[in-house]
Amino acid sequence: MPVYSRPMSVDPIPTSLAANHLEGASSSYLRSARHQPVHWHPWGETAFARAETENKPILLDIGAVWCHWCHVMDRESYEDPEIARIINEHFIAIKVDRDERPDVDARYQAAVSAISQQGGWPLTGFLTPDGRPYFGGTYFPRDDRYGRPGFGRVLLTMAQVWRERRDEALESAASVMSAIEHNESFSARGGDLNLALVDKIAASAIAQFDPRNGGFGSQPKFPHPSILDLLLEVALNRGNAQAQEAFIVTLERMTQGGVYDQLAGGFHRYSVDERWVVPHFEKMLYDNTELLRNYAHGYQSFARTDFRQAAEEIIAWLDAVMTDRDRGGFYASQDADISLDDDGDYFTWTLDEARDALDADELAVATRYWDIGELGDMHHNPAKNVLHRKFTVEEVAGQCGRSAEQAQRLIDSARAKMLVARAKRPTPFIDRTLYTGWNAMAVTAYIEAARALRADGPRTFALRTLDRLLAEAWDGAEALQHVLAYGESDRNTPGGKVAGTLDDYAMTVHACIDGWIASGEMGYFQAAVKLADAMIAKFYDRTAGAFFDTPFGTEGAAPLGALTARRKPLQDSPTPAGNPTAAAALLRLEELSGRKEYREIAEDTLESFAGIVEHFGLYAGSYGLALERLLVDPVQVVVVGNGSEADQLETLAIARFAINKTVIRLAPEKLVAGGLPEALAETALQVPRPAGKTAWALVCRGRTCLPPVTNGEALLQALG
Numbered sequence: 001m002p003v004y005s006r007p008m009s010v011d012p013i014p015t016s017l018a019a020n021h022l023e024g025a026s027s028s029y030l031r032s033a034r035h036q037p038v039h040w041h042p043w044g045e046t047a048f049a050r051a052e053t054e055n056k057p058i059l060l061d062i063g064a065v066w067c068h069w070c071h072v073m074d075r076e077s078y079e080d081p082e083i084a085r086i087i088n089e090h091f092i093a094i095k096v097d098r099d100e101r102p103d104v105d106a107r108y109q110a111a112v113s114a115i116s117q118q119g120g121w122p123l124t125g126f127l128t129p130d131g132r133p134y135f136g137g138t139y140f141p142r143d144d145r146y147g148r149p150g151f152g153r154v155l156l157t158m159a160q161v162w163r164e165r166r167d168e169a170l171e172s173a174a175s176v177m178s179a180i181e182h183n184e185s186f187s188a189r190g191g192d193l194n195l196a197l198v199d200k201i202a203a204s205a206i207a208q209f210d211p212r213n214g215g216f217g218s219q220p221k222f223p224h225p226s227i228l229d230l231l232l233e234v235a236l237n238r239g240n241a242q243a244q245e246a247f248i249v250t251l252e253r254m255t256q257g258g259v260y261d262q263l264a265g266g267f268h269r270y271s272v273d274e275r276w277v278v279p280h281f282e283k284m285l286y287d288n289t290e291l292l293r294n295y296a297h298g299y300q301s302f303a304r305t306d307f308r309q310a311a312e313e314i315i316a317w318l319d320a321v322m323t324d325r326d327r328g329g330f331y332a333s334q335d336a337d338i339s340l341d342d343d344g345d346y347f348t349w350t351l352d353e354a355r356d357a358l359d360a361d362e363l364a365v366a367t368r369y370w371d372i373g374e375l376g377d378m379h380h381n382p383a384k385n386v387l388h389r390k391f392t393v394e395e396v397a398g399q400c401g402r403s404a405e406q407a408q409r410l411i412d413s414a415r416a417k418m419l420v421a422r423a424k425r426p427t428p429f430i431d432r433t434l435y436t437g438w439n440a441m442a443v444t445a446y447i448e449a450a451r452a453l454r455a456d457g458p459r460t461f462a463l464r465t466l467d468r469l470l471a472e473a474w475d476g477a478e479a480l481q482h483v484l485a486y487g488e489s490d491r492n493t494p495g496g497k498v499a500g501t502l503d504d505y506a507m508t509v510h511a512c513i514d515g516w517i518a519s520g521e522m523g524y525f526q527a528a529v530k531l532a533d534a535m536i537a538k539f540y541d542r543t544a545g546a547f548f549d550t551p552f553g554t555e556g557a558a559p560l561g562a563l564t565a566r567r568k569p570l571q572d573s574p575t576p577a578g579n580p581t582a583a584a585a586l587l588r589l590e591e592l593s594g595r596k597e598y599r600e601i602a603e604d605t606l607e608s609f610a611g612i613v614e615h616f617g618l619y620a621g622s623y624g625l626a627l628e629r630l631l632v633d634p635v636q637v638v639v640v641g642n643g644s645e646a647d648q649l650e651t652l653a654i655a656r657f658a659i660n661k662t663v664i665r666l667a668p669e670k671l672v673a674g675g676l677p678e679a680l681a682e683t684a685l686q687v688p689r690p691a692g693k694t695a696w697a698l699v700c701r702g703r704t705c706l707p708p709v710t711n712g713e714a715l716l717q718a719l720g
Helices: 043-054 068-078 081-090 102-116 151-164 167-181 195-205 225-238 243-258 284-304 304-319 351-358 360-369 393-400 404-423 436-453 456-472 504-517 522-539 578-593 596-608 614-630 642-652 678-684 712-719
Strands: 040-042 058-065 092-096 123-127 131-137 483-486 637-639 661-666 696-701
Touching: 040 043, 043 092, 058 068, 058 102, 058 436, 068 081, 081 151, 081 167, 081 360, 081 456, 081 596, 102 123, 102 131, 102 596, 131 167, 151 167, 195 225, 195 243, 195 614, 225 243, 225 284, 225 614, 243 284, 243 304, 284 304, 304 436, 304 456, 351 360, 351 404, 351 637, 360 393, 360 404, 436 456, 436 483, 436 504, 436 642, 456 483, 456 504, 504 578, 522 578, 522 696, 578 596, 578 614, 578 661, 578 696, 596 614, 596 661, 596 712, 637 642, 637 678, 637 712, 642 661, 642 696, 642 712
Parallel strands: 040 092, 058 092, 637 661
Antiparallel strands: 058 123, 123 131, 637 696
């Protein structure tokens, strides 16, 4: 339908209705808008009831505290009294935090994509009073600009459409709802579950690989951690040289670029250019935990010291900035900017700023190593440089007439001084909300990295976080909450207002399995089983197969707005998708417990998407990994012992990443009935212990264990 026409006149707003309802919100994003003159409501029955009673359309804003353009639209439009007056008169305004309500965001993102072929944040939706979208977009400027209509004109037109052309609006809403219901709710069982399908997904990514700059496609560039792990799996398991090149070059180029924080470690969200130089500067927990896994897997497979260094630096940044060290828990995000007048100024440097922080020798090396010059990289301030590496330490040493060791010492001292100087700048906001699924991802990443790096610290903190998650976000039976704790104003106020999604359950099952692997404590494994059973009961569609992202059936209150549309998530965007993540969790549990139902449900879930998944390419990495896990026989290595000999066996066992390999380290006293999951116990406990040995390893394939091995050479031979 046509969407822009003659605007209507604006009448004064009744002062008796004036109210912003976000004061009691827990979300940092919602609380940041509680001073605005718009009469915002949080997502809930109150807002929808008011829209129905007053017969007004709904203006929906979905954004995030880390989102730069969300803040721009806040300042330009939602803090403008005239725009607020139009909104308050003609709409019921609802504001949603996409991190707090991913279920709401996913559906309205599908709606906006169907309407305008756009996506992202801020999401701006115009809904019928019952929440069905009839128009939408992303960022709208206050006035006509950037080839976009001004927001005031859009508001008046959409209000007029509702009043004068309601049939068109309702027809559009019905069409959009159909599109939402179709999106990621496929019935595509026509494909076969075989390794050829995994290879097709990998080949699709390789076809988009940029051999010069790393990564996939042109600009903007996102990391795609799941597809990177899939490429590593295919490289090692099939000898695919192209997949190995894509994995290695991408990891190299990303850490050389400005998308990587060259001083403190950790990755920004994505790069606006194909060379990874200029990023969007927000730093997300989920990006860094998944990339940590990539670099840890790269190190354990290729013994590359640069991959190890990147993993250690990601951990160091997370430890220093993004964690509750005392209680456990990982914070959600760090903002890009201090205000709307800067663009990553906290992270970028002018030549004068570098000169003020460093002595002459350090400056000579640092400017070459991090490409700091008079003319920088940022449009808003051309003097600002995004630190990135064009030359190796050896090349910089040659340019400066120094040895490589001298250049490295100067780089290290320059980094330390620049970090001290940067710490004096105003620090971008950190959202200290603890999201259950993201924390579970972090637990898995820390445990995997701890093993690859042989580091106790990350393992200890991961288990502390997992203990807190299970104690505070889970009721011990079926109910898991999406928010472990809110962190507004440094307050870790309890979560519990938002029910857990499929992602939360699936990722927590993985974290519990990893907790058992890291500790040998069966309580974690038992929690994984309980959570998996609850996940199946709440989300699994036993009629059509696969998992919904929100609870299946009539549980709780009737869903509001577009939540009536059922969704079965398949594509990684940006975190691993719920269905393949759930399938992989069930396959891991089946390998250890022997419960056939887990494997049957996992296989059915993967089969549900087999006819369509290859078309998702870069966004099907977690599906490819889950399918690989289904099709390749599992390998379990149980390393028994407490001393250095057991350490050596464990190090050899974890070398080379393989999705189907599980390495468990146990003290000898744990190798008893009740100390192992059922299926593993049935096989491992039947093998006699080697006489007179304090350390040994059992290699089990499928349901058969080989005789115990006591030295590295025999272990490598058993692993094949």
